[in-house]
Amino acid sequence: MTAPMRTCLGCRKKANQEELIRIVVSKNQVVPDFAQTFPGRGAYLHQQSECIKNAIDRRLFTRALRVLVTIDTSHLDALLTTKQY
Numbered sequence: 001m002t003a004p005m006r007t008c009l010g011c012r013k014k015a016n017q018e019e020l021i022r023i024v025v026s027k028n029q030v031v032p033d034f035a036q037t038f039p040g041r042g043a044y045l046h047q048q049s050e051c052i053k054n055a056i057d058r059r060l061f062t063r064a065l066r067v068l069v070t071i072d073t074s075h076l077d078a079l080l081t082t083k084q085y
């Protein structure tokens, strides 16, 4: 069994789910769901600065995650400074 294919929100390329990080909205904040335990709608991103930045700069989360309010993406900024490839 191979993992399902997901589309990266940042670059729109399809990738194995295991290669992407799941992003969810929790309390109006965009947070990475490393354990994949959050319920509900998730978006997927490469953990690469260009994909993360693209999604943040273009506010792609709001549409992808079907939220109407402005969401805080500061948790993803933290990703940019930690585990980078």
Ligand SMILES: [Zn+2]
Binding pocket: 008, 009, 010, 011, 012, 013, 045, 046, 051
């Ligand atoms: Zn990507």
